[in-house]
Amino acid sequence: MQERVLRVLEYDKMKEQLLPHAGSSLGKQRVRSLKPSYSLEEVQKEQSRTAEAGKVLRLKGSAPLGGIRDIRASVKRAEIGGSLNASELNDIASMIYASRTFKTFVQQMVEDEIELNVLPELTEEIVPLTDLQREINQALDDDGRVLDSASAELRTIRQQIRSHESAVRSRLEGITRSASGRKMLSDAIVTIRNDRYVIPAKAEYRSHFGGIVHDQSASGQTLFIEPESVVQTNNQLREAKTKEAYEIERILQALSASVSGYTYELSSITDVMTEIDFMFAKALYARSIRASEPKLNENGKLQLKEARHPLIADEEIVPIDVSLGEDFTSLVITGPNTGGKTVTLKTVGLLTLMAQSGLQIPCMEGSEAAVFGSVFADIGDEQSIEQSLSTFSSHMTNIVSILENVRHDSLVLFDELGAGTDPTEGAALAISILDFVYSRGARTIATTHYSELKGYAYNREGVMNASVEFNVETLRPTYRLLIGVPGRSNAFAISERLGLSREVIDAAKAQISTETNKVENMITSLEESRKKAEQEMESAAAIRIEAEQLHQELQEEVSRWEAEKDRLLQSAQDKASGYVQQAREEADLIIGELREMQKNNPSIKEHQLIDAKKHLEEAEPEIAKPKPKPKKTKPSVDTLQPGDEVKVESINQKGHIVEKANDKEYTVQLGMMKMKVNKDNLLYISRPKQVETKPLTAVRGRSAHVKTELDLRGERYEDAMLQVEKYLDDAVLAGYHQVSIIHGKGTGALRKGVEALLKTHRNVAETRLGSQGEGGSGVTIAQLR
Known part of the structure; x- marks a missing residue:
């Protein structure tokens, strides 16, 4: 059953998309063996690994994963005492280097205060086998050739080989350059036969050179001769090469023995790097399909926002919103053929399997997926000629198996339930099957053409109608999924658009029962109401935006008016004060003159001067001062709460309390800006009657709740x-x-x-x-x- 569900929901095709994102053969093997998990804990673990790899890619752009090799067979052979070849040893060194590089990469991110949970724990298991890597690299080059530095004995042997080769070639090249040699040789070159240096001599001069004939040309006219003068040196060369082969084998055996001492660590490195490569393959795939991490639950609740099928090209796909498991547990989708019903089923099924495989799903942020104990699907025509099964029989065989195994934690997908037989019996059977699955507590999505099932969804608690929208004007489906509205028959409307006479259409309508007409009229009314509601919602949204803009403009205008009023009032006060000051100065001057006159005219009494000054002061105009605005009560620091409206007095701006920062400061939201303000600088204005308080996440260094x-x-x-x-x-x-x-x-x-x-x-x-x-x-x- 499981393999069939994976096949019909195209799970393997999805894995083929994922496969190229793995960087090593180990990662690709891990992808090929990928299967959905049915444990919430396991799924959460895998989702967190994918999310962490995605976080690294967003912040760093890439991860150093080069050099990962499949060394499992080599490690196993070394463990039982086998000798590894140079290529296998180089792969082991490459794997050690790759693991060390990645571990250093993770440690650097932790030092940079990037919050990671999974990768530090995984790389903790990596033992940096620096000595083993250095030992292999000092003995072998990148092409697998054993270096002279691998051992002192090998260096001596190779020096002897080079010396013997030089001696042999020197003697033979002397023969090829001589006048007699050019006469007796077919070609003036030195070549190799049977791993020995020889010269190509003409057959008639065989006896002149002596030595050993190693080969001859096809015509027999040329003999490849090792002259007697170089036989001894060639023998020494051959002996030295034999020693070289023995020494190389000894070095490889010693390196293999070194590897055998770290088989546990190497196996652990292989497992960790395989998992890391797989994590980043999932993250790279998520980025390629614009996927997001879903919220997970085991309550059977699905909330997919703008869900897209990953196997359909972006320019062709129409995102859909699907909800299930909260207000209703069964969804009956109706609509025309090619309208997207089957695609909806496959999208829900495949995205559920992807989520349960630890993969992010191509939906908007905030989508929610359930971890089901089992997923069943009856989709497509699997008619079997060999088994002599009709389409109906094939579907029923599968449905029987589903009904035998369905449980409360199952997701069941039925495509064209009850199709392939008499419509009346098929509809009755479909209703009975849906009732049975519903009674088991499973979550169900079914597609159908039967109008009886539209009424079924209205009459059953926990069952909801849905439809795929069809544009009668263009005669094309829009592929939008409309939950809560059943699909209506478009046969008459389409036929009329295509030119069928009104007489024939009216006659056809007369054949339909009154109940069917009522259902169709009800559906038509629902569709009209939905469209009207959508239009009104768009209009209300536009009005709201316009009102917000107007409100903002009015607030700005009032602020400008208040500022201008205060400026004019202050200007008038300053001007009036100037006049008064000038009058005082003139009065003081006059009094001074009067006192001078008093000296010459004793008849002017002191009390008369005092009375005159008093009259001058009484004549001083009173400057009208603005009435002070009633101040709001400033509560104590302990009474301010999140949501309270306050005024920041230093900048004359209103805002709302977000949280208490410390004993002396509050965090205040001022428009799009947050700032910390001293409590003495805050003026309390009002408090909402009902404030929904939600716990705030404190920012710790690198914030864990802000996405990248x-x-x-x-x-x-x-x-x-x-x-x-x-x-x-x-x-x-x-x-x-x-x-x-x-x-x-x-x-x-x-x-x-x-x-x-x-x-x-x-x-x-x-x-x-x-x-x-x-x-x-x-x-x-x-x-x-």
């Missing part, structure tokens, strides 16, 4: 720009040096907006579009300051 990528696909332009602003601030606080902004390709408007914002942002050093492996022009990579 922001996905804007599907967002409106204004919302997207606000998200980018906030995300960049969070990423800088998290200490990231590089982040990815996923905006998709589309019309390019969102990409241009993101690029324009990034170029002017204070925390962005430079930007570039993603490479082929990073999402291409659908992603912008930003280097942060």
Whole structure:
């Protein structure tokens, strides 16, 4: 059953896509043996490994995984005392080097305060066999040739070989250069036969050279002779080469013995590097299909957002939203042929298997996948001529097996349930099968053409209708999945669009029962209501944006008005104060003159001067001062709570309390900016009646809750720009040096907006579009300051 499900859901084809991302034969073997797990704990473990490898790729671009070799057979042979050849020893040295390099790479990331959990634990098992690697590298070159430095004995032997070869060639080249030699030789060259140096002599001069004939030409006219004068030296050369072969064998045996002392460590290195190569293969594959890590549960809940089938090209696929297992556990999908019903089934099935295999799934962030105890699928026409089974019989044989094994933790996928037989009986059978699976508590998605099943979904608790949308105007499916709306028959509408007479269509409609008409009319009404609701939602969203913009403009205008009013009032006060000061100075001058006059005119009394000055002071105009605004009560530091609206007095800006930073400061959200403000600088304004408080994750050095990528696909332009602003601030606080902004390709408007914002942002050093492996022009990579 399991192998059949993997086949019909095209699991093996998905693995073929994954295979090229493995960098070694070990990783490829691991991919080929990949199977879904049915344990939540195991799936979570594998997903965390894939996510960590993906994190390394996002932050570092790549990982050093070159040099991984399959050394298992060589290690096993060394363990039982066998001798390894030079190529096998070089592979072992390469594997040691690869493991040491990767372990150093991970240690450096940890020192850079990049939070990793899986890789440090895995590389902890790697023993850096530096001495063994050095011993092999000192004895062998990259081509597997044993070096002279491998041993003093080998160096001496090779010196002897070079000396003997030089002597032999010198003597033979003397013969070829002599006048008599040129006459007696077929060609003036020195060559080798039977591993001995010889010269090509004409047959008639055989006796002149003496020595040994090792070969002759096809015509017999040329003999390859080892002259008697070099036989002894050739013998010495041959003996030296024999010693060389023995010494090389001894060196390889010694190296093999060294390897045998580390078989456990080498086996551990092989296992670890295999797992690491597999981890990064999964991460690279996830990046190539723009996948994300799903939330996992074992409650049978599926929430796939903009799910895409990984085997369908991006330009052809239409993302779908699928939910199951929360408000309903069975989903009945209706709609026309070629409308995407089967693709929906296969997408849900394959993405579930991928998630349970530790692979990220091609969905939006925040999607949720369940870990099922078993997955069953009856999809496609598997009619067997050999078994003399009809299409219906073939399907029923498979369904019988499913019903025998289905459990509460199963996912069951039925394609065209009940098809291939009498419609009435087929529909009744389909309803009975769905009831049986539902009673077992399994999660079910079924596709059908039967209108009876549309009513079934309405009349059963826990069952929901869905349909694939069809555009009657273009006579083409849109491939959108609409949950909650059953598919209606489009036969009459399509026929009318194609030119069938109205008379024939009306006659056909008269043949349909009243109940069927009621169902179709109800579905039509639902579709119209849905479209109207979508239009109203879009209109409401536009109005909301416009209202927010207007509100912002009004707030800015009020602020400007308040500032201008305060400026004018202050100017008037300053001017009036100037006049008063001038009047005082003139009055003091007049009083002084009067006192001088008093000296000459004693009739002017002191009390008269005092009265005059008093009258002058009473004549001073009163400057109207603005009434002080009633101040808000500033509660004690212990009474301020997250969500409270406050005013930062030093900058005259309103914001909301996010959290208490320390005993003297609070973190305040001011628009898109967060800042720490001293409590004495805060003025309490109001508190929401109901505040939903959610636990905040404290930022520890490198923030664990800020992702290194922001996905804007599907967002409106204004919302997207606000998200980018906030995300960049969070990423800088998290200490990231590089982040990815996923905006998709589309019309390019969102990409241009993101690029324009990034170029002017204070925390962005430079930007570039993603490479082929990073999402291409659908992603912008930003280097942060």
